[in-house]
Amino acid sequence: LARHQAADLFLDTLPYNAHTTASDALWAGLPVLTCIGESFASRVAASLLNAIHLPELITSMQEEYEALAIELATNPEKLSAIRKKLDKNRLTTPLFDTKLFTRHIEEAYTAMYERYQEDLPPEHIVLPSSAKGKHALPTKKLELPGSGSNQGVAVIVDMATQFMSDHSMMLEQAVTTRKLHQTQAKFQQALQFHQSGQLAQAQLLYDEILQLQPLHFESLHLSGVVASQTKNFHKAVELIGKAIEICSGNASFYSNYGNALKELRKYEAALSSYDRAIALKPDFAEAWNNRGVALYELQQYEAAVASYDRAIVLKPDYGEAFNNRGNTFKELKQYESAVASYDRAIALKPAYAEACSNRGVAFKELRQYEAAVSSYDRAIALKPDYAEAWNNRGNALTELKQQEAALASYERAITLKPDYAEAWNNRGNALQDIKQYNAAAASYERAISLNPDYDFLFGQWLYTKMKICDWISFDHSIKQLVDKIELGKKASSPFPLLALVDSPALHKHASEIFSHEKFPLHQLLPNIPKRARHKKIRIGYYSADYRHHPMMYLMADMFEKHDRDKFEVIAFSFGPDKKDEMRKRVAVAFDRFIDVRNLSDTDVANLSRSIEIDIAIDLGGFTADCRTGIFALRAAPIQVNYLGYPGTMGADYIDYLIADATLIPALYREHYTEKIVSLPDSYQVNDATRRVADKVFTREELGLPPTGFVFCCFNNNYKITPATLDGWIRILKKVESSVLWLLEDNPK
Numbered sequence: 001l002a003r004h005q006a007a008d009l010f011l012d013t014l015p016y017n018a019h020t021t022a023s024d025a026l027w028a029g030l031p032v033l034t035c036i037g038e039s040f041a042s043r044v045a046a047s048l049l050n051a052i053h054l055p056e057l058i059t060s061m062q063e064e065y066e067a068l069a070i071e072l073a074t075n076p077e078k079l080s081a082i083r084k085k086l087d088k089n090r091l092t093t094p095l096f097d098t099k100l101f102t103r104h105i106e107e108a109y110t111a112m113y114e115r116y117q118e119d120l121p122p123e124h125i126v127l128p129s130s131a132k133g134k135h136a137l138p139t140k141k142l143e144l145p146g147s148g149s150n151q152g153v154a155v156i157v158d159m160a161t162q163f164m165s166d167h168s169m170m171l172e173q174a175v176t177t178r179k180l181h182q183t184q185a186k187f188q189q190a191l192q193f194h195q196s197g198q199l200a201q202a203q204l205l206y207d208e209i210l211q212l213q214p215l216h217f218e219s220l221h222l223s224g225v226v227a228s229q230t231k232n233f234h235k236a237v238e239l240i241g242k243a244i245e246i247c248s249g250n251a252s253f254y255s256n257y258g259n260a261l262k263e264l265r266k267y268e269a270a271l272s273s274y275d276r277a278i279a280l281k282p283d284f285a286e287a288w289n290n291r292g293v294a295l296y297e298l299q300q301y302e303a304a305v306a307s308y309d310r311a312i313v314l315k316p317d318y319g320e321a322f323n324n325r326g327n328t329f330k331e332l333k334q335y336e337s338a339v340a341s342y343d344r345a346i347a348l349k350p351a352y353a354e355a356c357s358n359r360g361v362a363f364k365e366l367r368q369y370e371a372a373v374s375s376y377d378r379a380i381a382l383k384p385d386y387a388e389a390w391n392n393r394g395n396a397l398t399e400l401k402q403q404e405a406a407l408a409s410y411e412r413a414i415t416l417k418p419d420y421a422e423a424w425n426n427r428g429n430a431l432q433d434i435k436q437y438n439a440a441a442a443s444y445e446r447a448i449s450l451n452p453d454y455d456f457l458f459g460q461w462l463y464t465k466m467k468i469c470d471w472i473s474f475d476h477s478i479k480q481l482v483d484k485i486e487l488g489k490k491a492s493s494p495f496p497l498l499a500l501v502d503s504p505a506l507h508k509h510a511s512e513i514f515s516h517e518k519f520p521l522h523q524l525l526p527n528i529p530k531r532a533r534h535k536k537i538r539i540g541y542y543s544a545d546y547r548h549h550p551m552m553y554l555m556a557d558m559f560e561k562h563d564r565d566k567f568e569v570i571a572f573s574f575g576p577d578k579k580d581e582m583r584k585r586v587a588v589a590f591d592r593f594i595d596v597r598n599l600s601d602t603d604v605a606n607l608s609r610s611i612e613i614d615i616a617i618d619l620g621g622f623t624a625d626c627r628t629g630i631f632a633l634r635a636a637p638i639q640v641n642y643l644g645y646p647g648t649m650g651a652d653y654i655d656y657l658i659a660d661a662t663l664i665p666a667l668y669r670e671h672y673t674e675k676i677v678s679l680p681d682s683y684q685v686n687d688a689t690r691r692v693a694d695k696v697f698t699r700e701e702l703g704l705p706p707t708g709f710v711f712c713c714f715n716n717n718y719k720i721t722p723a724t725l726d727g728w729i730r731i732l733k734k735v736e737s738s739v740l741w742l743l744e745d746n747p748k
Helices: 002-006 020-027 044-051 062-074 076-092 098-117 153-166 168-174 177-195 199-212 217-229 233-246 251-263 267-280 285-297 301-314 319-331 335-348 353-365 369-382 387-399 403-416 421-433 437-450 457-467 474-486 494-498 504-518 550-561 581-587 601-611 628-632 666-671 722-734
Strands: 009-011 032-035 537-543 567-573 592-595 615-618 638-641 656-660 675-679 710-713 739-742
Touching: 009 020, 009 062, 020 032, 020 044, 020 076, 020 550, 032 044, 032 062, 062 076, 062 722, 098 537, 098 550, 098 615, 098 638, 098 656, 098 675, 177 199, 177 217, 199 217, 217 233, 217 251, 233 251, 251 267, 251 285, 267 285, 285 301, 285 319, 301 319, 319 335, 319 353, 335 353, 353 369, 353 387, 369 387, 387 403, 387 421, 403 421, 421 437, 421 457, 437 457, 457 474, 457 494, 474 504, 494 504, 504 666, 537 601, 550 581, 567 601, 601 628, 615 628, 710 722, 722 739
Parallel strands: 009 032, 009 710, 537 567, 537 615, 567 592, 615 638, 638 656, 656 675, 710 739
Antiparallel strands: none
């Protein structure tokens, strides 16, 4: 904090304002100049300045922002007066009054709780102004063996042979004895070629048979099977359809017809065909299994499980059905059941690489990352060229913070499958984690070139480029991003958008798209029954950041100041235990501090319910290491978005967003899916116990010139847009001998 005293004026960014950095500057006595926008993230600094009674530092247009910066830099008396006012106000106004803030947020919690107790739905809450006043004026690709064109060919061929025998009399009536003998001989030879995998030779003979006998339905059917095996699914549907027109009583015809339709993503039609096969042959285990695959693709997961269960009853050693059932349990977030199903598949087929890889995915979701890596290793040992397993192994290693090993795994996947967009994307994520932003951006760009509509990647690519201030084609890229989101495409996760576009309506749309796709409301757990009133309201704070982190610099004092006569305060920590001083401080600030980093989302939600948390506060939102899935499962009857993510979550299961009248004026509430809690002063808590060091840094120590006006901005580099930098350059040109001091966020 003491370094701030070497600067003269903090220049804020738009559309993503300073948050903690603005509080740091103001607490250290450094004035902050901001330009207010429309979105939550672009109004934070204005919220802080209103709460510290310095509205004169809030501008609403770029020209006004630049003019005021120049005036303050060239008018020492005016700047001195503002600094004196700041020095007085930081100790006398609400912004740094943590005790007052804690009282306000407790009033908000109480208002939420009382509505719940009275069986009233969430509603906007506006708390009255404080006594001190407010200045008048916010992956994985799962294998689904059992549905592919190669499965059950031997069974199909055997059934076709049997069917031919059953219909020999019909055939004898339709052709002469000579033609019959020719057809039978050719058909037997074709079957031999087919069974041995010589598909081209088999097809030649099927064609010869059909020239002699155009209504030879077995040859039509098996020609369709060959077409499926060679990925010509339209032709397969045509040929097997003709076979069914001639002979509608063969279950295998309908089963294979369904397989071809499924590959064409005509899942409803495939399901109908499987149902017809089962009606003809109720003990047809393969049809039950493939029916489950179609139901899986239709996202009818419970029905899919029932179909797999029937296949398994009919064929207890059916490894593919166990594997597919495991995949479906995974979609239902029943990860323990998924692992058990994969285990059974592997026990039946020890060399089943796909089941080993899929089991690794389930272990990862259970946050059992070492077990996941071990399962992927087994898959790779069985199938060394298994690109998907190498990719998934990289994902587990990334969670273990073994980025270098993860990179090696992704690169192996890419070597095996150069057009593997998912591996290129994941490689970019790992490179970003180790701050190799140039390489990360290049990896994302390669993924986009392979799959231009890769889910949520376009925004991530732009965000990574922003970290290195790579603004090539910036305006064009932003227009592309906006157009994609307005069309409902999965173009960006919500967070990157905050620094790219100042539009609360667009932010809401992007959040709704993301929440619906990644974290939909899940019915795995039953509804929480109405609870009797607790003597103390039980508040749960959920975060990955209980350590030296900007979030804790703001919140630690509030945790300590909660009224323990009225509130029981419980921390749920799913981030690393750095064992630093901040971790030690906050760990004792709560009534209970629970480390849940190794628990699944379902386990955390169940734990929260068992403790009977009344109000669950998500301190992460859509930021790094968030656990939104916990709230999609309903951890508590009241769920709140606060502080970590400056915007709407776009999710029906987040009931409230804590803000203030500056951040979200009543007119802007329509851009938020949550009900808005409007605190009296600023929404942002601050820790007034933080000490500014006595050390006085020389300009030389800080790399600054000995004289001249020092503008600064210590915001992350990704918040700097071309327009922002252009404005700063114009300011510097107007203020002689001035410099701009920035955060070295990307040394390379």
